[in-house]
Amino acid sequence: MRRKALPYLGVALILVFCLAPFYWMVVSAFRRPSDQFDSGPWPSPWSTENLEAVFAPGNEFVRALANSLLVAGATTVLTLLIGVFTAYTLARLDFRGKNAVLGVIMATSMFPGISQVVPLLKLFTEIDWINTYQAMVVPSLGFALPLAVWNLTVFFRQLPFELEQAAMIDGCSRGQAFRKIIIPLAAPGVFTTAIIVFIMAWNEFIIAFSMVNEKEMQTATVAIAKFTGVSGFDQPFGTQMAAAVVVTVPLVVLVLVFQRRIVAGLTAGGVK
Amino acid sequence: MATILDKSPGGAARPARAPRPGGQARNTSRRLALLLLSPTFLVLALVVGYPVLSGIRESLFAQAEGLDENGFVIEGERFVGLDNYAALFSGERGEAFWNAFSNTTFFTVTAVVLETAIGVGLALIMHQALRGRALIRASVLVPWAVPTAMSGLLWRWIFQPDGVANTLLGQEILWTADGIASKLAIVVAEVWKTSPFIGLLVLAGLQMIPKDVYEAAKVDGASAWQQFRLITLPLVRPALVVAVLFRMLDTLRMFDLPFVLVGANKDSVETLSMLAWMEAGNLRYGVATAYATILFLYIAVIAYTFVKVLGADVIGEARSRKPEQTGKEVAA
Numbered sequence: 388m389r390r391k392a393l394p395y396l397g398v399a400l401i402l403v404f405c406l407a408p409f410y411w412m413v414v415s416a417f418r419r420p421s422d423q424f425d426s427g428p429w430p431s432p433w434s435t436e437n438l439e440a441v442f443a444p445g446n447e448f449v450r451a452l453a454n455s456l457l458v459a460g461a462t463t464v465l466t467l468l469i470g471v472f473t474a475y476t477l478a479r480l481d482f483r484g485k486n487a488v489l490g491v492i493m494a495t496s497m498f499p500g501i502s503q504v505v506p507l508l509k510l511f512t513e514i515d516w517i518n519t520y521q522a523m524v525v526p527s528l529g530f531a532l533p534l535a536v537w538n539l540t541v542f543f544r545q546l547p548f549e550l551e552q553a554a555m556i557d558g559c560s561r562g563q564a565f566r567k568i569i570i571p572l573a574a575p576g577v578f579t580t581a582i583i584v585f586i587m588a589w590n591e592f593i594i595a596f597s598m599v600n601e602k603e604m605q606t607a608t609v610a611i612a613k614f615t616g617v618s619g620f621d622q623p624f625g626t627q628m629a630a631a632v633v634v635t636v637p638l639v640v641l642v643l644v645f646q647r648r649i650v651a652g653l654t655a656g657g658v659k
Numbered sequence: 660m661a662t663i664l665d666k667s668p669g670g671a672a673r674p675a676r677a678p679r680p681g682g683q684a685r686n687t688s689r690r691l692a693l694l695l696l697s698p699t700f701l702v703l704a705l706v707v708g709y710p711v712l713s714g715i716r717e718s719l720f721a722q723a724e725g726l727d728e729n730g731f732v733i734e735g736e737r738f739v740g741l742d743n744y745a746a747l748f749s750g751e752r753g754e755a756f757w758n759a760f761s762n763t764t765f766f767t768v769t770a771v772v773l774e775t776a777i778g779v780g781l782a783l784i785m786h787q788a789l790r791g792r793a794l795i796r797a798s799v800l801v802p803w804a805v806p807t808a809m810s811g812l813l814w815r816w817i818f819q820p821d822g823v824a825n826t827l828l829g830q831e832i833l834w835t836a837d838g839i840a841s842k843l844a845i846v847v848a849e850v851w852k853t854s855p856f857i858g859l860l861v862l863a864g865l866q867m868i869p870k871d872v873y874e875a876a877k878v879d880g881a882s883a884w885q886q887f888r889l890i891t892l893p894l895v896r897p898a899l900v901v902a903v904l905f906r907m908l909d910t911l912r913m914f915d916l917p918f919v920l921v922g923a924n925k926d927s928v929e930t931l932s933m934l935a936w937m938e939a940g941n942l943r944y945g946v947a948t949a950y951a952t953i954l955f956l957y958i959a960v961i962a963y964t965f966v967k968v969l970g971a972d973v974i975g976e977a978r979s980r981k982p983e984q985t986g987k988e989v990a991a
Contacts, residue, residue, distance in 0.1 A: 394784070394787050394788055394789065397784035397787065397788070398784065398788050398791060398795060400784070401781055401784055401785070401795055401798065401799065402794075402795070402798050404777075404781075404851070405798045405799055405801055405802055405851075405855060406798050406801060408802075408810075408813055408814070408817065408851060409801050409802070409805065409813075411813070411816075411817060411823060412809075412813045412816075415816060424821050424822075426823050426826040469698045469699055469702055470699065472695040472696075472698065472699075473695060473696055473698070473699040475695065476691075476692050476695040476696055477696075480688050480689075480691060480692045480695075481688060482688065482689045482692040482693075483689075486974060488696060489974045490974060491700075492699070492703070493974065494962075495703050495707045495708075497908050497958060497959075497962050498707055498711060498955065498958075499911065499912035499932060499951065499954050499955055499958055500912055500914065500932070501912060501914065501931075501932040501935045501936060501950075501951045501954060502710065502711050502714050502935075502948075502951035502952065502954065502955045503706070503707055503710045503711065504710075504936070504939075505710075505714060505717075505935055505936070505939045505944065505947045505948050505951050506709075506710040506711075506713045506714040506717060506944075506948060507706075507710050508939055509717070509939075509944050510710075510713070525705075525706055526706055526710075528702055528706050529703070529706040529707040532699060532702060532703060533703070536699060561691075586804060589806065590806035590807060590808075592806070592807060592808040592914070592915040592919075593914045593915060593932075593936070596915075597936070597939075608806050608808045608809065609808075611808070611809065611812065612808050612811075612812065612919050622815075624812075624815075624816045624819070627812050627816070628812070628813070628816060631805075631806075631809040631812055631813060634806060634809060635804065635805050635806065635809055638804040638805070638806075639801055639804055639805075641804070642797065642800040642801065642803075642804045643797050646793065646796050646797045646800055647796075649800060650796060650800070650859055650863075653803075653856070653859055653860075654859055654860055654862075654863035
């Protein structure tokens with residue numbers, strides 16, 4: 388009996404550990420603002436008042452969501468465009484110093500964000516890039532690119548390259564073989580990397596927080612952290628939890644749908 | 660560090676560089692490699708290399724303050740050498756620095772130790788679970804997917820004086836004020852968000868261990884603890900060392916969590932990243948970059964130690980395994 392129950396107990400522990408705080412975020416989001424400090428296990432009654440407050444005109448939250456989408460999307464697309472070629476090279480071509488190249492790329496991912504942000508903040512102030520999208524996208528490449536190259540290299544290495552050679556024997560050029568054989572086969576790996584990079588870019592805080600001070604340019608995570616209550620003194624936790632649910636739920640859905648791929652990507656990359 | 664990692668067995672084993680039929684193709688392949696690698700290196704040089712180097716240069720300068728002898732306001736920067744660094748060892752600035760340094764170290768050590776213990780626990784349970792693996796895997800990914808800033812807000816809410824943490828504990832602790840409790844709050848939030856990551860990495864390691872090893876151990880009469888200590892741990896060690904290294908590097912640069920959970924300018928949770936950020940906000944770029952440079956060096960030392968002493972294989976699966984063979988294929 389004990390032997391049977393033990394694994395289930397363990398599973399229950401994991402579920403509570405991982406989900407309880409997230410559950411609390413959702414529950415708090417759906418309470419009435421007047422019940423905010425209730426500690427009951429579910430909202431009674433349910434209310435969407437907090438959600439409505441999130442999208443109240445003063446917060447410009449839709450704009451912030453659009454900014455986040457744009458910054459994270461642009462970062463993902465740029466990263467993949469550049470990273471695919473590098474990863475293909477590292478996985479496929481034979482040249483001396485390949486591990487040194489991998490080492491350098493790995494090392495850049497270890498750099499602390501702050502040693503990038505402070506000098507760039509000064510530079511961007513001088514060239515009037517503060518409050519622009521590029522001021523958020525360009526520095527984000529610094530953490531996104533090593534991550535992407537890494538994941539893609541591991542994925543590409545598993546591809547059946549004999550097919551590529553067969554295509555080249557049949558008269559394809561290397562470029563054609565890459566386009567017609569490798570890209571379709573590599574699509575799942577590229578897709579997984581895109582999801583992981585997108586999530587990291589969507590969650591980015593310090594760059595977006597430092598490079599932008601105008602409300603219209605803020606990304607969602609920064610906007611939520613800056614929400615102020617009516618009086619300006621008490622923090623509007625209900626509204627913030629509702630907004631946090633709005634920015635987190637799409638990610639959680641992504642994670643639920645693509646969990647297998649994401650786990651494979653994370654464990655292969657070993658980054659973050 | 661990069662050169663240390665470059666121990667491709669093919670490099671030395673390859674026969675003398677006599678001209679051979681495939682030489683032409685190899686050369687082309689090399690040029691192609693350079694061409695295809697250059698965009699990544701260009702971007703990394705611009706967005707990481709340049710800022711770090713200009714930061715080191717900047718840390719040797721100070722924003723001029725005050726008036727010159729004729730009463731004019733001094734503008735611009737002046738070279739101060741290592742003054743920004745020397746200032747860390749005395750006075751108010753030194754106090755702030757060492758406080759941030761010890762906070763950073765404290766968070767890193769406690770959070771990573773707890774994360775590793777919990778992560779290994781999670782992995783063992785996940786590995787044992789017969790049913791509901793998909794459910795577990797999905798729920799384990801939830802803390803990872805929540806943006807750090809949002810998890811900071813969530814935990815700030817949980818740790819409010821009249822929040823749910825105090826209700827459950829039956830206490831009235833001021834978690835988000837400036838004190839020892841707030842350090843604990845940061846560690847709890849950090850551990851929640853990141854131990855699943857260690858769990859997933861360790862699980863991947865566990866799944867590589869063949870079952871018959873355990874069966875053989877069982878036949879030999881090994882207890883569960885002995886199996887864990889003598890089989891599981893040594894075999895997942897490589898994966899674990901890399902996971903711990905990445906977690907340490909990430910915790911050392913911690914910014915958003917304390918910033919959102921407790922706030923800026925709180926002595927008890929201020930990290931080196933936050934301190935540097937504050938100084939930059941006050942336009943004291945020289946001081947800010949000095950802090951950032953020290954953090955950078957701190958991280959470099961730890962990464963170097965892990966790679967050299969503990970043998971963390973950061974290149975891992977991406978390493979080229981059989982350069983000799985692929986070389987022939989390409990040349991053919």
